[in-house]
Amino acid sequence: MNSRQPKMKDIAQRLGVSPATVSRALSGTGLVAEPTLSRILEAADALDYRPNVSARNLRRQCSMTVLMVVRDIGNPFYLEVLKGAEAAAREAGYSVLMGNTENDPEREADYFNMLRDGNADGMVLMTGKLPSSRFKLDKLPVVVALERIEGSAFPHVEIDNAAAASEAVHHLLSLGHRRIAHIAGPRGEPMAEARHKGYEQAMRKAGLEIPPGYEQQGDYLLQGGRDGCRALLSLVDRPSAIFCANDEMAFGAIHELRRSGLDVPRDVSVVGFDDIYLSQAMFPPLTTVSQPRADIGRKAMTVLLDIIAGGKPADMRVMMPTTLMLRESTAPQQEIETPRGNEI
């Protein structure tokens, strides 16, 4: 029960060398001469030696652990990001601790404390704001991914939400649509605001007025998409296309359209944003803005690891490219009822 796991001392005694030498041999500093080196490596292997991480961390004052903090771990949106980040961390020998804030400022503060306490060496933050704190957080090794935290000095890895939104609206314009509405994300949420702005810019650039009621306030949720869409359908001059701030609301909108006896895309085109899992499996497969989520996670982790290693990030603002996925929820504008939509 006592001496279960072999320690460095055991290997040292067995071989008649000092623990210090064993440590050097095992940590791969090229400071051990050849006869000894291989003997130590062999012995370690034979005994199935594994270093005690707590001891090492205590001594080295680091934890080899990074935090991934999201506001809702239940949101599939974060999955691929986590995946990419986990892979990058793993390759560098780091473990990933999950953090779920549920939008609770106290929890957010907790995770920052873990950082300050050295329980974690760095943090990838995917929440929209910073907890208030009496400490200067800006010096901590933190990278913000996907979201944008205004006024913070942390590096950001994100996409150009406004430009991507504009591109989506352009697509609708190029299909001949003019009455294009928007169902926005939560008010004040920077990502939602950026997408909204992109919509407005594209409309303005096309010389189009946005009719009253064409900008609906949503909440990123299915029901919000339904509600926004219902409001749009009640307008006298209802839109021929709807650009939604995320896919989930787009699904809600499509539901509502169908319930009203309208066909997508024949009667109304719908574009989403995010390209979440199975968006291509919806009916109709959703035209939407795809983010390279795994790459974003990977990049964020890479930047973070650089910072942890003491480097300065090359870019404080990394923009990852988006792709507009043209699928089947959009079709050319058709003023008059046509016998058949462009279903394949």
Next chain:
Amino acid sequence: MNSRQPKMKDIAQRLGVSPATVSRALSGTGLVAEPTLSRILEAADALDYRPNVSARNLRRQCSMTVLMVVRDIGNPFYLEVLKGAEAAAREAGYSVLMGNTENDPEREADYFNMLRDGNADGMVLMTGKLPSSRFKLDKLPVVVALERIEGSAFPHVEIDNAAAASEAVHHLLSLGHRRIAHIAGPRGEPMAEARHKGYEQAMRKAGLEIPPGYEQQGDYLLQGGRDGCRALLSLVDRPSAIFCANDEMAFGAIHELRRSGLDVPRDVSVVGFDDIYLSQAMFPPLTTVSQPRADIGRKAMTVLLDIIAGGKPADMRVMMPTTLMLRESTAPQQEIETPRGNEI
């Protein structure tokens, strides 16, 4: 730069007591007298003292960390489970480390090693098999969730896949369907086998022969559902209902049906399994078996924490209840083309 974070020694010196007393006061053992106790607590608060976790773990030989190991972190299926488990762990003061195996036996072994090494105090395992090892793994604090690992002595928290599958098929039977096909999960995968068995049992119990070709081999993926469905449609006597081993394949099947000009549910009913995120947002909203995923995660973590605390699990096999979600992808069997399906 040197003495940033206050340590117990600092508090002790400040107050003229010994570090040991500070430790006792702060760890809440009732072994410190009242005048001292509050002084220590106050001082700790004033200095914003936070314990060094590495040191504590080294000394206590535990990590206050549990591992959640899944085969693919990119699969939304695990999300809610993670969420439930994370919440339960957090409430007990544990952190959750993410593990992603990608079905790589080496990685799986890595995570078991983390356990053996004391880098983690326990593990919730959601992969189908055990890495081969020269060590007896059975004594490690591991709980298997969702999956079933045959021949292992670990407690399992799962659902009755066979019974739930039978219930789904019963639903189709009660709608008058007789020609019911199944698109199964990967061969050899216990969960998939159980669901398959449930299908066969329900059919047998109803006195129905399963026509040749009615059991398609799938892979849990969208394309697998498409392929399986296409094969079914090529049969002379094609099914009037399809029970798919998971939702994703059900979406694939529905796609394929629609491509063939068939309406769901008017021409063919489809049932899925899992009730993943947005299954209710599909068109048509999918009738499927819902698992209490968050509860499963929470329960698994609870059992695990019990084991870590030294207790024996009350049940080695906890079965969580499932619910058949009746939505709009199923309808009564209709031999002859009817003018209108039962769309709402």
Next chain:
DNA sequence: TTGAAAGCGTTACCAG
């Protein structure tokens, strides 16, 4: 190139 020894910050055992 190697060894001795001093910690890293806590906790737990023994005395008092």
Next chain:
DNA sequence: CTGGTAACGCTTTCAA
């Protein structure tokens, strides 16, 4: 109830 002290297992000076 409290103080001294010895670990926990590893890394890293400093000497040799």
